[in-house]
Amino acid sequence: MSWKLVTTVSLDRRTRKLLARHPDLRPRFADTLEKLPTDPFAPGLRLHPLTGKLQGMQEGFASRAISRLMPPAS
Numbered sequence: 001m002s003w004k005l006v007t008t009v010s011l012d013r014r015t016r017k018l019l020a021r022h023p024d025l026r027p028r029f030a031d032t033l034e035k036l037p038t039d040p041f042a043p044g045l046r047l048h049p050l051t052g053k054l055q056g057m058q059e060g061f062a063s064r065a066i067s068r069l070m071p072p073a074s
Contacts, residue, residue, distance in 0.1 A: 005036050 007015075019026055032045065041047055050057050 005033065 015029075019029065035042055035045065047058055049055075050059055
């Protein structure tokens with residue numbers, strides 16, 4: 001199954017700023033963006049559920065500086 005990656009203007013802006021400040025993260029970020037649509041639950045993305053105000057969402061990491069939120073799998 002293939003997933004569609006949808007971003008927001010806010011996320012795009014933050015990502016641009018982050019990659020401008022940390023160009024060394026660019027290859028890792030690109031690799032993660034390639035993996036996400038094909039397998040968002042890959043072990044390397046370290047997907048885990050959130051609690052509190054974000055309960056019902058899941059977060060995964062591309063690196064310590066880059067994380068992503070996604071709704072739970074249905």
